[in-house]
Structures are given as structure tokens and as C-alpha cells.
Amino acid sequence: MSRTISSTVHPIQRCMAASNPSAWWDGLVTDADGATITIALLSGATVTLRVVGPAVDITVGEPVAYHPVAELLSASAILTTARTANRTAADETSAAARRRELRPTSRSSSPRTS
Incomplete structure (x- = not known):
């Protein structure tokens, strides 16, 4: 199956997803209304996303994967940009915490001796 990558996907998004493969969330589409979809995640949570890419034929019941950091x-056969719809302050705090967790730790430099 050939994968189509939407023109809205930036190279840095693909790089982030590739470097953090365990961050993908799997789920099923429970509602699809134009450019907004709701996904029931396998973890039991739900997330509503605004699909930024071209109109994708996403149907209710379809399995999808969402990478919240990227x-x-x-x-289906497309990779596109999707952003959380109706973000709250708590969502922003949670997203910032996830980004911090995924950031590589800095190496501590040893003290220089003269």
C-alpha cells in the first residue's frame, strides 16, 4: 500500500514522529464531521481533532493513529496534520509536559580542571 503524505506535513513533524515512535495513540473514529473528527483511544480517552490537511475520507469506525507531539x-493511506480542537489551559500544560518528557536530556559537563 502506498502512503500519501499531505502537503501540510512539515519535515520536522515527520522527524519528531520517527524519533518518538512510542508516542503514537491508536484509536477508532467515533465521529467525523467535515474537518473535525473524534477518536476513541484504546486507552479509554477520547480526543477531538481538527484535520488540517486536504479533505480526507475518514469514516466512523475507521482505525487511526494520532501522534500528539508531532x-x-x-x-487509511494518508498521513496528515491534525491538531487538537478546543484546547484548554489544562491541555496546553499537559502538552508542554509531554514535550519536556520527550526532550533529550542534556549531558552534564564535567568541571574543568586547570
Whole structure:
């Protein structure tokens, strides 16, 4: 199956997703209304996303994968940008915490001796 990558996907998004493969969330589409979809994640949570890419034929019941850090949605044979709809302050705090967790730790430099 050939994968189509939407023109809205930036190279840095693909790089982030590739370097953090365990961050993908799997789920099923429970509602699809134009450019907004709701996904029931396998963890039991739900997330509503705004699909930024071209109109994708996403149907209710379709399995999808969402990468919240890279803001990518993998559905059918397309990879496109999808952002959380209706973000709250708590969502922003949670997203910032996830980004900090995924950041590589800095190497501590040893003290220089003269």
C-alpha cells in the first residue's frame, strides 16, 4: 500500500514522529464531521481533532493513529496534520509536559580542571 503524505506535513513533524515512535495513540473514529473528527483511544480517552490537511475520507469506525507531539494523523493511506480542537489551559500544560518528557536530556559537563 502506498502512503500519501499531505502537503501540510512539515519535515520536522515527520522527524519528531520517527524519533518518538512510542508516542503514537491508536484509536477508532467515533465521529467525523467535515474537518473535525473524534477518536476513541484504546486507552479509554477520547480526543477531538481538527484535520488540517486536504479533505480526507475518514469514516466512523475507521482505525487511526494520532501522534500528539508531532500533530500527525495516520488514517487509511494518508498521513496528515491534525491538531487538537478546543484546547484548554489544562491541555496546553499537559502538552508542554509531554514535550519536556520527550526532550533529550542534556549531558552534564564535567568541571574543568586547570
